[in-house]
Amino acid sequence: MRYGREEELNQKDLNSNYKVDLNDLMKKVRDQEKKSKRTSVYLSVAAVSAFAVFGIILTL
Numbered sequence: 001m002r003y004g005r006e007e008e009l010n011q012k013d014l015n016s017n018y019k020v021d022l023n024d025l026m027k028k029v030r031d032q033e034k035k036s037k038r039t040s041v042y043l044s045v046a047a048v049s050a051f052a053v054f055g056i057i058l059t060l
Helices: 002-017 022-059
Strands: none
Touching: none
16 A cells, blocks of 8 residues: 555656646657558558569469
């Protein structure tokens, strides 16, 4: 129980001193968007490659 109480007090201290920087949040959102776009491009390339290989195999 004592550990939980200390953790709760630490959380209160962190929350009272923490300020949100909008620029940091926007940067994180942009980074996430870049990662998701990159992932979708990789998946698209993989799908096109798989179809191309499958088509080549069928023509042989």
